[in-house]
Amino acid sequence: xxxxxxxxIELLGGLAWVPENAAGIIFVTVSVLVALPVxxxxxxxxxxxxxxxxxxxxxxxxxxxxxxxGIFGFKGGKRFWGxxxxxxxxxxxxLGKEDTIPGEADRALFIIxxxxxFGAAFATxxxxxxxxxxxxxxxxxxxxxxxxxxSIGVIGVILAGWASNNKWSLYGAMRxxxxxxxxxxxxxxxxxxxxxxxxxxxxxxxxxxQEQHRWFLFHSPFTAxxxxxxxxxxxxxxxxxxxxxxxxxxELVAGYMTEYSGFRWSxxxxxxxxxxxxIALMSAxxxxxxxxxxxxxxxxxxxxxxxxxxxxxxxxxxxxxxIKAIALIFVMMWVRWTWPRLRxxxxxxxxxxxxxxxxxxxxxFVGIWELLLG
Amino acid sequence: xxxxxxxIGETFTSLWDGMRxxxxxxxxxxxxxxxxxxxxEKWPIPERHIGFVEKDYNVIRSRxxxxxxxxxxxxxxxxxxxxxxxxxxxxxxxxxxxxxSTPGSSQTSTTSNGTNxxxxxxxxxxxxxECCYCNLCVYPCPEECIxxxxxxxxxxxxxxxxxxxxxxxxxxxEFDTATDEEVTQIAxxxxxxxxxxxxxxxxxxxxxxxxAPVPAAEAVTxxxxxxxxxxxxxxKKVITEPKMDLAVLGAIGDRVTRGLAKKAAMKAVRAxxxxxxxxxxxxxxxxxxxxxxxxxxxxxxxxxKIDIQQPGGAEEVAVAxxxxxxxxxxDTEAEAKRAAPEPVADADAxxxxxxxxxxxxxxGKGKVDLTILNGIGDRLARGKAKAILxxxxxxxxxxxxxxxxxxxxxxxxxxxxxxxEAILARLEG
Amino acid sequence: xxxxAFNLVAILVVVTAFWVVxxxxxxxxxxxxxxxxxxVAGLYVFLYADFLAAVQVVIYVGGILVLxxxxxxxxQKIATAxxxxxxxxxxxxxxxxxxxxxxxxxxxxxxxxxHRGELVETTGTVATIGTSLLTRYLLHFEVASILLLVxxxxxxYLSRREHG
Numbered sequence: 001x002x003x004x005x006x007x008x009i010e011l012l013g014g015l016a017w018v019p020e021n022a023a024g025i026i027f028v029t030v031s032v033l034v035a036l037p038v039x040x041x042x043x044x045x046x047x048x049x050x051x052x053x054x055x056x057x058x059x060x061x062x063x064x065x066x067x068x069x070g071i072f073g074f075k076g077g078k079r080f081w082g083x084x085x086x087x088x089x090x091x092x093x094x095l096g097k098e099d100t101i102p103g104e105a106d107r108a109l110f111i112i113x114x115x116x117x118f119g120a121a122f123a124t125x126x127x128x129x130x131x132x133x134x135x136x137x138x139x140x141x142x143x144x145x146x147x148x149x150x151s152i153g154v155i156g157v158i159l160a161g162w163a164s165n166n167k168w169s170l171y172g173a174m175r176x177x178x179x180x181x182x183x184x185x186x187x188x189x190x191x192x193x194x195x196x197x198x199x200x201x202x203x204x205x206x207x208x209x210q211e212q213h214r215w216f217l218f219h220s221p222f223t224a225x226x227x228x229x230x231x232x233x234x235x236x237x238x239x240x241x242x243x244x245x246x247x248x249x250x251e252l253v254a255g256y257m258t259e260y261s262g263f264r265w266s267x268x269x270x271x272x273x274x275x276x277x278x279i280a281l282m283s284a285x286x287x288x289x290x291x292x293x294x295x296x297x298x299x300x301x302x303x304x305x306x307x308x309x310x311x312x313x314x315x316x317x318x319x320x321x322x323i324k325a326i327a328l329i330f331v332m333m334w335v336r337w338t339w340p341r342l343r344x345x346x347x348x349x350x351x352x353x354x355x356x357x358x359x360x361x362x363x364x365f366v367g368i369w370e371l372l373l374g
Numbered sequence: 375x376x377x378x379x380x381x382i383g384e385t386f387t388s389l390w391d392g393m394r395x396x397x398x399x400x401x402x403x404x405x406x407x408x409x410x411x412x413x414x415e416k417w418p419i420p421e422r423h424i425g426f427v428e429k430d431y432n433v434i435r436s437r438x439x440x441x442x443x444x445x446x447x448x449x450x451x452x453x454x455x456x457x458x459x460x461x462x463x464x465x466x467x468x469x470x471x472x473x474x475s476t477p478g479s480s481q482t483s484t485t486s487n488g489t490n491x492x493x494x495x496x497x498x499x500x501x502x503x504e505c506c507y508c509n510l511c512v513y514p515c516p517e518e519c520i521x522x523x524x525x526x527x528x529x530x531x532x533x534x535x536x537x538x539x540x541x542x543x544x545x546x547x548e549f550d551t552a553t554d555e556e557v558t559q560i561a562x563x564x565x566x567x568x569x570x571x572x573x574x575x576x577x578x579x580x581x582x583x584x585x586a587p588v589p590a591a592e593a594v595t596x597x598x599x600x601x602x603x604x605x606x607x608x609x610k611k612v613i614t615e616p617k618m619d620l621a622v623l624g625a626i627g628d629r630v631t632r633g634l635a636k637k638a639a640m641k642a643v644r645a646x647x648x649x650x651x652x653x654x655x656x657x658x659x660x661x662x663x664x665x666x667x668x669x670x671x672x673x674x675x676x677x678x679k680i681d682i683q684q685p686g687g688a689e690e691v692a693v694a695x696x697x698x699x700x701x702x703x704x705d706t707e708a709e710a711k712r713a714a715p716e717p718v719a720d721a722d723a724x725x726x727x728x729x730x731x732x733x734x735x736x737x738g739k740g741k742v743d744l745t746i747l748n749g750i751g752d753r754l755a756r757g758k759a760k761a762i763l764x765x766x767x768x769x770x771x772x773x774x775x776x777x778x779x780x781x782x783x784x785x786x787x788x789x790x791x792x793x794x795e796a797i798l799a800r801l802e803g
Numbered sequence: 804x805x806x807x808a809f810n811l812v813a814i815l816v817v818v819t820a821f822w823v824v825x826x827x828x829x830x831x832x833x834x835x836x837x838x839x840x841x842x843v844a845g846l847y848v849f850l851y852a853d854f855l856a857a858v859q860v861v862i863y864v865g866g867i868l869v870l871x872x873x874x875x876x877x878x879q880k881i882a883t884a885x886x887x888x889x890x891x892x893x894x895x896x897x898x899x900x901x902x903x904x905x906x907x908x909x910x911x912x913x914x915x916x917x918h919r920g921e922l923v924e925t926t927g928t929v930a931t932i933g934t935s936l937l938t939r940y941l942l943h944f945e946v947a948s949i950l951l952l953v954x955x956x957x958x959x960y961l962s963r964r965e966h967g
Contacts, residue, residue, distance in 0.1 A: 024807045027807050027808060059399065059400045059403040061399070062399055062403070062406045062407055062409075063407070063409050064407060064409040064411065079404075080403065108831065109830065109831070109834060112834065116837075139853065140853055140854075141853050141854055141857050141929060144854065144929075145853075145857055148857040148861040149860065151860070151861055151864070151865025151866075152860065152865060154869055155834075155837060155864070155865075155868065155869060158869065158872055158873070158876070159834065159872075162830065162876050174873075174877075177869060181865075181866075181869060199930075200929075201929055334393060334396060335393070337396055338389075338392045339392055353378075
């Protein structure tokens with residue numbers, strides 16, 4: 001099992017012109033080279049996802065969404081998919097905006113806040129594979145690493161809300177923190193049952209298990225339920241509708257983001273969409289067979305050994321995982337533009353009285369299932 | 375406990391219902407899409423609710439349009455416009471030249487009604503940003519070539535869909551089709567040395583008119599001059615042919631008779647006759663037309679008393695007013711300088727016109743200067759005084775008579791004080 | 804390369820720990836504490852205790868630190884109050900105590916015969932930890948969970964508003 005980082009270190013260490021004992025140089029170089037694709041991925045993801053979000057919401061509301069802005073004169077399709085340059089234009093506008101800091105704000109924390117959130121999202125990507133061996137760094141504790149790092153984000157949110165010195169921001173931050181901490185539990189518990197079945201925390205092992213057996217979604221009714229709980233809690237952790245009470249435009253303006261503008265606000269935005277992608281990718285890897293082809297099982301029954309026939313292989317893997325992740329992101333958007341926002345007490349009710357008991361029961365039943373049928 | 379599970383079950387079913395609805399919209403976007411991509415596509419022009427009958431026609435949704443090929447440059451619409459949003463410039467085409475005769479000309483020689491066009495319309499612009507949609511310019515047009523688009527005029531010009539422009543200047547619609555070359559050519563033929571200079575001069579005059587102080591409200595217009603003259607600062611016209619005040623003839627009741635009489639009188643005046651000769655010729659003409667009644671004969675005889683202004687003199691065309699004497703005086707000086715080679719002519723022309731009792735019942739057009747009475751402070755007294763003054767003047771009374779009558783009337787009212795007395799004394803003087 | 808990364812993490816821990824102590828604002832201290840806790844998690848990684856590192860992040864950074872910040876933020880006066888550290892006698896006393904503590908710790912560090920084992924690369928500690936927790940240390944594990952349960956129930960009882 002190799003990872004991007006390992007390969008890079010090996011490559012740099014083996015080069016003749018790299019001096020001996022230049023650990024520092026290699027460290028810095030590798031860090032930069034590793035960070036760059038992650039950052040590019042996050043940016044690209046945000047741009048595409050924003051465009052998609054606008055289009056999906058528009059279509060669900062019988063509108064057209066952005067239709068005018070193009071890139072290099074190319075607007076995209078004529079009838080529905082025009083305006084592909086809209087998010088680029090928006091990003092440029094956003095970066096050109098004045099970056100304001102409220103006079104009464106806590107300057108240091110106000111500045112640090114978004115970067116903690118961003119850092120959490122950024123670091124999470126390091127552990128998530130997007131294909132066989134296509135991972136920045138392969139951890140033994142893969143899933144656990146992702147959960148651990150993503151739990152840091154909440155600090156950024158709280159700090160941003162508190163440092164803004166604005167009551168709406170503080171409300172938003174408190175709600176957000178309560179929500180994120182509450183929903184971490186169902187997320188962890190639904191993942192626990194997968195870990196229990198596979199016996200490993202590594203993403204690769206989980207996908208291998210699914211390759212040898214079946215997708216976790218179809219493992220048992222309980223894992224299907226666990227998938228639902230995981231996905232819903234994930235949506236809640238990303239603070240998206242119907243769980244978006246921390247932002248709640250209609251009551252809290254924009255929650256903890258109220259006082260932010262320009263570049264710092266775009267950092268929040270970037271992190272939010274990155275978190276969306278993280279949830280979608282994790283769901284795809286853990287419950288939907290990751291980079292496995294959905295046709296794989298079908299063709300294998302006919303003893304077609306040529307992997308080409310059922311579209312498997314490293315690059316097809318990237319394709320399949322992207323398809324699954326995009327489908328899940330689409331579901332998130334679909335949900336967002338369908339359901340109204342929950343009340344805070346309803347939100348807590350759902351987490352503590354529905355998701356957590358069911359997730360606990362799931363663990364128990366999956367254990368029995370494995371004992372009897374496994 | 376069963377409530378708990380029912381709650382969860384209901385949650386799922388209602389959520390599913392909601393998502394089915396949005397999916398229905400998402401997948402039927404082509405059919406359900408409500409957005410019209412406005413600049414690229416437009417709704418069809420609404421054919422109803424604009425009104426096809428004149429009385430229903432809501433011109434506010436419309437705009438003015440001119441079929442410039444039918445325009446004879448009569449300036450009627452420009453004069454009718456209360457906000458001066460129509461601007462027309464014309465050049466008289468010489469008699470021996472036919473409009474549109476040159477190859478490649480954009481002009482036509484006749485309108486669609488068959489009227490000969492004797493004027494080249496070098497400029498015809500309508501500023502729709504200024505237009506007040508009063509529709510007043512539409513009625514005087516003899517060729518019916520200016521109209522509000524759409525509605526009853528749908529077959530001439532469809533209604534403008536959005537009537538939107540990117541720049542305010544875009545609302546100035548230019549209808550003239552004459553090219554610069556054509557204008558220059560016609561101007562040369564017409565003997566106008568430099569039509570551009572002429573236009574510049576006119577624009578300058580208009581600018582002056584805007585800058586000049588506006589006179590008091592009761593402006594009494596000269597009977598001869600058409601309405602649209604700017605209130606002040608119109609330059610003195612150098613008279614090139616003999617002229618006569620034919621306002622007397624306005625008393626003739628019958629329209630045809632009046633027309634005949636005026637025509638004959640003009641002809642005679644141009645021919646250089648004296649007043650008496652003019653009166654005789656008019657009489658002869660009327661006799662010929664079988665319109666001479668004793669009544670008319672009396673009126674025509676009045677012509678013999680009127681002076682004919684000979685060429686070379688300058689005539690005060692604009693209204694100068696005694697009440698604003700200072701201003702008017704200043705203006706006159708300025709105009710005199712501007713006006714011309716000739717020194718300012720008969721200085722008594724103006725007072726004569728104003729104070730002389732305009733001969734006969736001129737339909738309220740007698741020249742009465744009421745502004746002198748503006749100094750009266752009491753509103754009631756002022757109104758009464760003005761009413762009496764104008765009445766007396768119309769009946770041919772002198773200011774003295776008027777002052778007498780005003781005095782009696784105001785005494786009755788108990789409004790006669792020293793102030794009023796002083797003003798009346800001025801009126802008498 | 805390991806040494807380089809270790810130095811970075813060590814510097815992070817020391818600097819942020821210093822900030823925790825010197826910061827005048829409690830929320831700033833809490834933020835600095837995050838760096839410290841993170842650094843400690845990094846140190847665990849160098850000890851091949853990856854699971855422990857993740858636990859450190861989840862529990863200390865994601866849980867306890869958030870609780871601290873919450874407590875500080877919601878306690879109205881504390882967040883804005885400047886912690887007084889300027890009283891002379893206090894400073895003097897603290898200086899004396901810290902000095903002797905420093906002497907004691909250093910002497911301890913230099914006198915201890917550190918056992919240097921050879922570097923063994925392990926592959927994952929998760930399985931070992933799991934097995935130990937559910938076999939050899941089962942009693943401790945269960946006692947700890949009962950303790951936490953009791954704490955949970957107690958908190959719920961205290962925060963619940965009884966009527967009548």
